[in-house]
Amino acid sequence: MSILYDIVFLLYCVCYFPYLVLTGRWHREYPQRFGFFPKEIQGQLGFARNIWIHAVSVGEVMVVEGFIHQIKDRWPGTGIVCSVTTKTGFALAQKRLSGLACVIAAPLDFSLVVRRVVRLIRPKLYIAAETEIWPNLFRRLHAEKIPIAIINGRISDRSFGRYQSIRGLLKDVLQKVNIFAMQSELDADRIKGLGAPPERVWVAGNMKFDDVPTAAEAHLHVAGFAPQQPLWIAGSTHPGEEKIILKVFTKLKTRYPSWQLVLAPRHIERTKEVIAAVKQAGYSHLRFSELRAGFDPQAVIVVDTIGHLRGLYAYASLVFVGKSLCVGGGHNVIEPAYYGKPIVVGPWTENFLDIVSIFKDHEALIQVKDEAALEPAIQKLMADEPSRIALGKRARALVDRHQGAGIRTLKLIEQCL
Secondary structure (H helix, E strand, O other): HHHHHHHHHHHHHHHHHHHHHHOOOOOOOOOHOOOOOHHHHHHHOOOOOOOEEEEEEHHHHHHHHHHHHHHHHHHHOOOOEEOOOOHHHHHHHHHHOOOOOOOEHHHHHHHHHOOOOOHHEEEEEEEOOOOOOOHHHHHHHHHOOOOOEEEHHHHHHHHHHHHHHHHHHHHHHHHHOOOOEEEOOHHHHHHOOOOOOOHHHEEOHHHHOOOOOOOOHHOOOOOOOOOOOEEEEEEEEEOOOHHHHHHHHHHHHHHOOOOEEEEHHHHOHHHHHHHHHHHHHOEEEEEEEEOOOOOOOOEEEEEOOOOOHHHHHHOOOEEEEEOOOOOOOOOOOOOHHHOOOEEOOOOOOOOHHHHHHHHHHHOOEEEEHHHHHHHHHHHHHHHHHHHHHHHHHHHHHHHHHOOOOHHHHHHHHHHHO
């Protein structure tokens, strides 16, 4: 079975690598994915008591950062190795986890590669954030008697359908996991339905409610933003959404001329594409990296840096969270909610169903059914400041109420150590 999986995975990689290069997702650390680490990193892997934490991309890095601090407080002599899959996630992890963890590119799930990496790291515990399941890696860890924990686990509608089609293979892999700390009862039921032993599954809550901006982020200083300037931030946008936002903004700008727009694409590799859309809509633009005091308040600001959006939300008067009008899946609404901001999302938030449902049940965000419904929703909030403030206060109250998943998860993984 392992040999067959290696062959299938190899064919997938052969087809996928050209895409990586053409889209700019290839990075110089990519050889690490084959288990080849520079001597400097190999030296950092020499802890006698390593915990290996895997975070796929930016969102997972943000989640595990706080959890790593909790681990360090609980077991101060422990070394942390954090593996990351994406280019942007790797860059953010290097920045945010400096001094906390040895950051590496996640190994490809080939038998020979994972065997080499496991023996280099020699972890006492492997932790995967948000249900990253790698059959060869899990088999190798289990063979080496290394406990496996899945934290902040979730199974989206889309993933559940895919996993059900390979349930026979998946059940064997899930039997090797020691702890499933899932976000909700639905996620727990789904992972058990896929073959996870029920006695190893717990509902610990969503750690993203603990993933609130740090003090440094919360006090991000942005020169030039006037306190009275109403600011609409469209965060984590995906292809197609910027044009929709610009169209809505253009229609409302004549009625509310003091408002300024900030576009923060999820992937900064798309900065030029977003700037082109801004120009096409007839606006001047300014890159966030070039922001200076006294800039044109009519310009559309394009965020071209990693790790600043969370702090920028503090300046917002109104927030749209992307990947919800186009593409689908949604993004984290907790970050702007932490600042008590009024939030609008599109209809496609399936990756955050539980979170969005909680916010909707408490009237703490607005979800529009389609592109046509976005304009009246934004117009209503632009016109009514008391409604914006009330909506934001309800959002912040929910964040405060649901925190603590990290502590519950830490108590669970103590069983493995």
